[in-house]
Amino acid sequence: MTEKDFLPSAYQNSLKEGKVTWKAPSNIALVKYWGKRPVQIPANPSISFTLDTCATTTSITFKEKDDKEVLSFDLLFEGRPKEDFKPKIQTFLERIETYLPFLKSYHFIIETSNSFPHSSGIASSASGMAALSMCLMDIERQLNPSMEESTFLAKASFLARLGSGSACRSIKGSLVQWGKHMHIPGSSDLYGVPYPFEVNAVFQTYCDTILLVHKGQKQVSSTVGHNLMHNHPYADNRFQQAGTNLNQLKPILASGDLEGFIKLVESEALTLHAMMMTSSPYFILMKPDTLEIINKIWQYREETKIPVCFTLDAGANVHLLYPVAAKEKVQMFIEDELAPHCENGQYIHDKVGSGAIKINS
Structure with missing residues (x-):
C-alpha cells in the first residue's frame, strides 16, 4: 500500500457523537531501528516482540461541533488534565488530518492510562500512539463500514507511525516487522506487518x-x-x-x-x-x-x-x-x-x- 491508499473517499455514514475504547501494548525490538528520515521513515528495518502486560488504554468521546475549521480536544491522563502532553497530540492530529478528514468535525475528549507506573522508565509513546490510532480508526470505520479489516489495520499502523515510529509495531502481534526489506514480502517503511515467515512455538x-x-x-x-x-x-x-x-x-x-x-x-x-x-x-x-x-x-x-x-x-x-x-x-x-x-x-x-x-x- 502507498500513502494514497490511506486517503479516504467520501464517508458513507454520519455520526453525531459516540465513544470508543482500545487497549494497545508496548513492544520491544529484537533488531533495532535507530535513525530516521522525514516523516517518521526508518533508516533501517526492524522487528519486535509485541508485549502483553505493558499497555495503554485510551478512550475517545466525540461530539459533532459547529466550528469545523480547527482541531478541538481535551486530554486526560489517568483521570487528570495533562497539558504538557497536549502539544504532542496536537502535532500528531495536524500530521494525520489529511488521512482522517473528520477530525475537525468533532470535539474529542481523550482519556488515557497506562498499566505500568508513570515515569517508570518504560516508553509509553508506542502503546499510547497505537491505542490513540486504533480509536481514531474505529471512528473512521463507523463512518465507512465497508472498510476491509486489512486496510483498517494497515492504516492504524500507518497513523501510529506518524505519532511515534515504533508505535506502528504495536497494532498486531506477536512478531511485527517494520521497514522495507527486500527479502520480507509485504514489508513497508509506512507501516508494520505481522512477520510473514515460520516462527517456532x-x-x-x-x-x-x-x-x-x-x-x-x-x-x-x-x-x-x-x-x-x-x-x-x-x-x-x-x-x-x-x-x-x-x-x-x-x-x-x-x-x-x-x-x-x-x-x-x-x-x-x-x-x-x-x-x-x-x-x-x-x-x-x-x-x-x-x-x-x-x-x-x-x-x-x-x-x-x-x-x-x-x-x-x-x-x-x-x-x-x-x-x-x-x-x-x-x-x-x-x-x-x-x-x-x-x-x-x-x-x-x-x-x-x-x-x-x-x-x-
Missing part, C-alpha cells in the same frame, strides 16, 4: 521481564538520538547490519535456535548503545546497575545453561527474555540476584502478546 510464548533500573525521564530523547545518526561515522554499516541480521533471524525463528537468538539479540542491543556512545554529541544511557545485570545474566547463563538473554531499549532498563519453560527458575534468579539492581527493587513480568484489542463499554 518456543518464540510464540516467550517471556520478557522488564528490570526497572532507572525510572526517571531519559537524559536524551529518542528523537534527538535518532537525529544523531545523520552523518554518524558508522551509520551506513549499522543500517546494513540491521538488514543482514533480519536475514539471519529467519532460520533462527523457524527452527527455535535459542543460541543463535541470544547472540543476535544481545549483539543488537549493544550495537544500539554503541551508536549512542559514538555519535556527536555522544551519550551513555546505561547505568552501573545495567552493566551489573548484564554481567550477572552472562554468568547465570554460563553456569546453568538456561537460555536467558537481555535486550535494551534506548535507556537504562533491561528486558530479560526467556522461554516460558524456564519461567520458574529465571524468576527466582530475578528475585534473588537482579531485583537488588532495580530502582526500589521494581520489575514487571510480561510476555509476548497478540496486539491491540477493543474494549467494549
